[in-house]
Amino acid sequence: NDPTLRSTPTAGMEAVLGIIPLDLFLQAQATKSRWRTKHFLQDTWDGIGDLPKRRGHRFSSDKLLTQLQLNQSSDYIKGSRTWINNQEVNKPDIVIYTDGSKDENGNTGAGWAITRGDTSLHHSFVSLNKEATVFQAEVFAIAQSIETLTRMEKPSANVVIRSDSQSAIAAILNPFTKSDVVKRCQKIMHEVKKEKKIHLDWCKGHSDVTGNEFADCLAKSGTESQNRKIVGTSPSYIKKKVNDFFYAAWCNRYKKDQSMKHTHLMLEKPQQKIVKYERENLKLIVQAYTGHGPFLAHLSKWKKSTDGMCNVCMEETQSADHLINRCPALSYERHDSSQEEDEVLRILKLMKCKKMKKIIEENYTIN
Structure with a gap:
């Protein structure tokens, strides 16, 4: 301990x-x-x-x-309150499918299809600015589909909008929002609901629902479209x-820090995400990466009874880097730990093996 x-x-x-x-x-x-x-x-x-x-x-x-x-x-606003009553629609005349998409190049698209039975009455897609998120595209598609519905010659009074984005539906139905694109969608929906019954419904994505698959295809087409709409940049x-x-x-x-030589040997660049383990495991990880631990090369700096040479293989100084990456005495344990894809887990597994524990325990007895 x-x-x-x-x-x-x-x-x-x-x-x-x-x-x-x-x-x-x-x-x-x-x-x-x-x-x-x-x-x-x-x-x-x-x-x-x-x-x-x-x-x-x-x-x-x-x-x-x-x-x-x-x-x-900016898509960020101080805050807006709009209450949406998401009442059930048992026998909808119109079912609208919406979706948002972002390709590997960062292009964002939104697509929607207004259907009656197996017939598409209207379908469309647009491209959004690269800064737009998939969430914004999902909300934008819902807003655009409602606006399109109001301009149709034979509007329906009973409508269900099906989206595979739970986050988009939750944001629209939440009375309070700090997103301008959500506020706009809420405002459109609030006005249209004065004359129509509109219900937002979640549809599981990629589950062979024809309308949802069609909307997904439209959204992907939107990523390549020249018809671009601009939404505010999101906080995310x-x-x-x-x-x-x-x-x-x-x-x-x-990279420029000339100190921490051992850490530089073990770690090319800082961890981008916070490493979260139990306290005992964090101690072992820090010792292994920094070299500041019960290793003879480090202990020799203030203990005269050791010159720092590895007392297991007698081939080089016993640093954490040596024990973890090169010491012949730990070759089997090193091979066993190499099965771990995560480098931190690999090192932690090696630090906790029986042979490493024995080496460290013996080092603690040095005066």
């Missing part, structure tokens, strides 16, 4: 555990907060002094948002772009 050694570098632990340095974390949070609020706050200047030199706390975030080309219109898109930027900054800092 020994704790992680005090000599373990903070920067090394951060890289191993995927915990972004505090200064970069705060900058990322400030940038995301600035994006959310910049459309609600007006920058003011009293006309006194040199404006370029008067750089407040918003300046650096605004500069970064411009650098990342994140000054597009901004979050990813900003997080990616600061992760890249962290990687650059990590």
Whole structure:
């Protein structure tokens, strides 16, 4: 139950555990907060002094948002309340199928089909800006299908809209939203429901429902369409772009750091996601990656009774890197742990094997 050694570098632990340095974390949070609020706050200047030199706390975030080309219109709004009564429609005259899609190149499309029985009365698709999410495409498709329905020559009073997106349906039926695209859909639906019965229904995707498969095909066609509609940039898109930027900054800092030589041997770049294990396992992971643990190469720095040479194979100094990756005495255990696809799990399994435990226990007895 020994704790992680005090000599373990903070920067090394951060890289191993995927915990972004505090200064970069705060900058990322400030940038995301600035994006959310910049459309609600007006920058003011009293006309006194040199404006370029008067750089407040918003300046650096605004500069970064411009650098990342994140000054597009926002889908984020302060908040809106609209109540939608999703009453059941037992015998619908019209069934509408909607879907959203995003291809491997990041192109986003929305498609919808208005059907009566086995007949398609109208079907269409559009392309959305690349910043749009699949969620936005799903909601946009529902809104467009309702608008299209109101323009048809023989409108129906009993309508069911079937979507395979539970999140889109839940967002539309939630009275409170901070999404402009959801607010627009709610407003359209609220107005149309004054004259028609409309029910939002979930349809399991890719389950051989003809209408749903047709809508899916239309949405995929939308990703290639020249008919493009623009929706505001979603917070999730901004979050990813900003997080990616600061992760890249962290990687650059990590690469330039000349200390933590052992950590650099074991870890090419910082973990992008936080590593979550029980405390005992986290201790072993940190020891293995940083080299600050019960390994003779490290213990020899303050214990005169060892020169750091591996007392198992006597071939080289006994660092964590040596035991995990090269020591002949652990070749069988190394092969066994290599079955793990995840590198952290591979190292953890090797650190917990019987032979490694015995080596470490013997190292603890050295005076």
